[in-house]
Amino acid sequence: MSAAVTLVGASHRTAPVEERERIALAGAEADAATELLAYPGVDEAVVLSTCNRVEVVAAGADLDAVRCSVRRWLTERGQFDDRWFDAHAYELDQQHAVSHLFRVASSLDSLVIGEPQILGQVKQAYTACAEAGGTGPVLNRLFHSAFHVAKRVRTETRIAENAVSVSYAAVELARKVFGRLTGKKVLVIGAGEMGALAVRHLRDAGADEVHVANRTRDRAVEIAAELGGIAHGLDELPTLLETVDIVISSTGSQRFVVKLDDVKAAVSRRRYRRLFLIDIAVPRDIDPRCDSLSNVYLFDVDDLEKVVAANLAARQSEATRAEEFITLEAREFEAWRARAKVVPTIVSLRQKLTRLKDAELEKLRRSNPDMDPAAIDAAARMAHSLINKVLHEPTIRLRESSQSSDARTLVHAVRALFDLTDDAGDDPSGARDPS
Amino acid sequence: MAVLVTAALAILAYSVSCAVYASDIYADRDPTGVLSRVVVHSSVALNTVLVGFLAIDGGPRSLLTNGNVLAVLALVLGATFLVVRERWPIRAAGALVTPVAALLIGAWMVTLGEYVGGRAPTLIVAIHVGLAIIGIATFVVASVLSVLYLIQERQLRRREFGRLFQRLPSLDVLDDAGFRLVSAGFVIYLIAVILGLATTLRSGHGIDVRSWLGIGALVVFGAVVGLRITAGWRGAQAAKLTIAGCVTMVLVLGLYAVGVA
Numbered sequence A: 001m002s003a004a005v006t007l008v009g010a011s012h013r014t015a016p017v018e019e020r021e022r023i024a025l026a027g028a029e030a031d032a033a034t035e036l037l038a039y040p041g042v043d044e045a046v047v048l049s050t051c052n053r054v055e056v057v058a059a060g061a062d063l064d065a066v067r068c069s070v071r072r073w074l075t076e077r078g079q080f081d082d083r084w085f086d087a088h089a090y091e092l093d094q095q096h097a098v099s100h101l102f103r104v105a106s107s108l109d110s111l112v113i114g115e116p117q118i119l120g121q122v123k124q125a126y127t128a129c130a131e132a133g134g135t136g137p138v139l140n141r142l143f144h145s146a147f148h149v150a151k152r153v154r155t156e157t158r159i160a161e162n163a164v165s166v167s168y169a170a171v172e173l174a175r176k177v178f179g180r181l182t183g184k185k186v187l188v189i190g191a192g193e194m195g196a197l198a199v200r201h202l203r204d205a206g207a208d209e210v211h212v213a214n215r216t217r218d219r220a221v222e223i224a225a226e227l228g229g230i231a232h233g234l235d236e237l238p239t240l241l242e243t244v245d246i247v248i249s250s251t252g253s254q255r256f257v258v259k260l261d262d263v264k265a266a267v268s269r270r271r272y273r274r275l276f277l278i279d280i281a282v283p284r285d286i287d288p289r290c291d292s293l294s295n296v297y298l299f300d301v302d303d304l305e306k307v308v309a310a311n312l313a314a315r316q317s318e319a320t321r322a323e324e325f326i327t328l329e330a331r332e333f334e335a336w337r338a339r340a341k342v343v344p345t346i347v348s349l350r351q352k353l354t355r356l357k358d359a360e361l362e363k364l365r366r367s368n369p370d371m372d373p374a375a376i377d378a379a380a381r382m383a384h385s386l387i388n389k390v391l392h393e394p395t396i397r398l399r400e401s402s403q404s405s406d407a408r409t410l411v412h413a414v415r416a417l418f419d420l421t422d423d424a425g426d427d428p429s430g431a432r433d434p435s
Numbered sequence B: 001m002a003v004l005v006t007a008a009l010a011i012l013a014y015s016v017s018c019a020v021y022a023s024d025i026y027a028d029r030d031p032t033g034v035l036s037r038v039v040v041h042s043s044v045a046l047n048t049v050l051v052g053f054l055a056i057d058g059g060p061r062s063l064l065t066n067g068n069v070l071a072v073l074a075l076v077l078g079a080t081f082l083v084v085r086e087r088w089p090i091r092a093a094g095a096l097v098t099p100v101a102a103l104l105i106g107a108w109m110v111t112l113g114e115y116v117g118g119r120a121p122t123l124i125v126a127i128h129v130g131l132a133i134i135g136i137a138t139f140v141v142a143s144v145l146s147v148l149y150l151i152q153e154r155q156l157r158r159r160e161f162g163r164l165f166q167r168l169p170s171l172d173v174l175d176d177a178g179f180r181l182v183s184a185g186f187v188i189y190l191i192a193v194i195l196g197l198a199t200t201l202r203s204g205h206g207i208d209v210r211s212w213l214g215i216g217a218l219v220v221f222g223a224v225v226g227l228r229i230t231a232g233w234r235g236a237q238a239a240k241l242t243i244a245g246c247v248t249m250v251l252v253l254g255l256y257a258v259g260v261a
Helices: A017-023 A029-037 A063-078 A082-088 A094-105 A117-131 A137-156 A166-178 A193-204 A217-227 A234-243 A260-269 A288-292 A301-367 A373-401 A407-417 B002-027 B030-058 B060-064 B068-087 B091-115 B123-157 B163-167 B171-202 B209-231 B236-258
Strands: A004-011 A044-049 A053-060 A090-093 A185-189 A209-214 A230-233 A246-249 A275-279 A296-300
Touching (some): A004 A094, A004 A137, A044 A117, A044 A137, A063 A082, A063 A090, A094 A117, A166 A275, A166 A296, A166 A301, A166 B123, A209 A217, A209 A234, A217 A230, A230 A234, A234 A260, A301 A407, B002 B091, B002 B163, B030 B060, B068 B091, B068 B236, B123 B163
Parallel strands (some): A275 A296
């Protein structure tokens, strides 16, 4: 069974987009995996290609051969030389490759830590390559471990919580003011894209009535149709401020669109219900003095960026916890891989002795046709028991050796002593989980 | 002896609860959440045992004599918090409610010698004191929520979006829960004050400083409720007024506990 694992690739950390796009695959991962299997030493391969990375995870019996083949495939594909490779790509072997894949799947290596898409992309790449016959026992096990650790990271840490986009930060702040946003009324002023995006997020969070105010009424009608809201002119702002709960402003105006006096008047008329104002325009649309009014909370684009920065910092600290899970899971995979080195030999040895036993019993039956079947059964039981006893110690020694450097020597010795050369390496039985 | 040991254990349990709730604000992970639930329930259970001992010792009405009132108030406060915690997502309030309960039991231990032989009150006085205890406990929890409201609002105003900001509930939740508690406490305490005044006037005694202060606190809470209903008054001002009412209430309680007329 192939036991060496290597990971070769380039990501947003090592190569700019114009370099990454030279090797990007865009949906052709399965073909790439099939191509890779034709290279010397590559027994299994999965190719992951996203906008931030192109990585090949491959397994084979000979680590050097696998690594060289994958490197050659990548350089041929991107048509670049070794210097490019040394500058922009990385090669990780064995436990480093395993840990890296776990980090990628868990979104610790993503541009935005904790983003949810990467796990789906890894799953998709694995499924495509597996269906194309690119995976075997090692990569199957490796990727399932990666999915497991990614799930743990998502459920047992807070890595995926809190907004990391400015438009979603507005929703998070609104939640800190109102709690649930169900039934809240939103007013969007202007035609800015970010404002519209924030409104969509608010809608998803439960806000149910959207009003759109714009300098030109036609444009307001247009945006309102897009957002499923009601169109208004800017002259209606003072009235609207009395009824809505959340205001998002993103006009191109050079003067304040929402004035202090309008908000002040609205506050008492709305019986001091909280008013949440988001100003994402530059220059600002809402008079900043509004923030000093009772039950009025005004945030500008800098404030939203502060929320994002704080959330990113929180995710970073959760990433430290996530690394612990990754270390544990990588150790477990390494132990499995070590056991996998000796299991085919143990299985071959047992099969060989069982075959010998069966042959001897057959010989016994032929040479003594009148022999009592009960006696033959007794002889079979004795032979079986003898095999178990003979194999007990060697099996234990081999399993123990899997955690040390003696494994290879012992495996070779056993294979040589019992003439197991025919059963070496890719014995299908080795494909089973040795644990 | 058993009473004192139970009281000491209850203080310890409330203190541990406070520590767990405080760490809960920063950790906010499920194991800590479960732990906080376990320790606060244990604290209230120990407090119940303490009050049970006192009731067995001197009869149920002895619970409402000056000194014992503190232990009963601690229990009602703990129980009120448990109820409120189930209704609103305000676990963080536990970090402030539990030390108050611990302090009340501590105060009961300090004043134990003076009041253990206190005269059992009449039924009307017992009802007056009982309702006052429930009212005060409700106001204390409401004040704790007001404190949290002011902290959370301050963080919003100062753009401090750290861990504490993430963990504390929204302004609406704190405001809504606080208002409901003040409203409930106001009705209960109003009945207690009416009963107290009726008893005092019937017995021919004048209204003392404590009673005036109690009425003053009632007026403050009445203002919080009235202004909210009539003018929609809420937010930081309402929170500050609730805290002021509670401070007055605590002063009244302190005067009663030390027996100042």
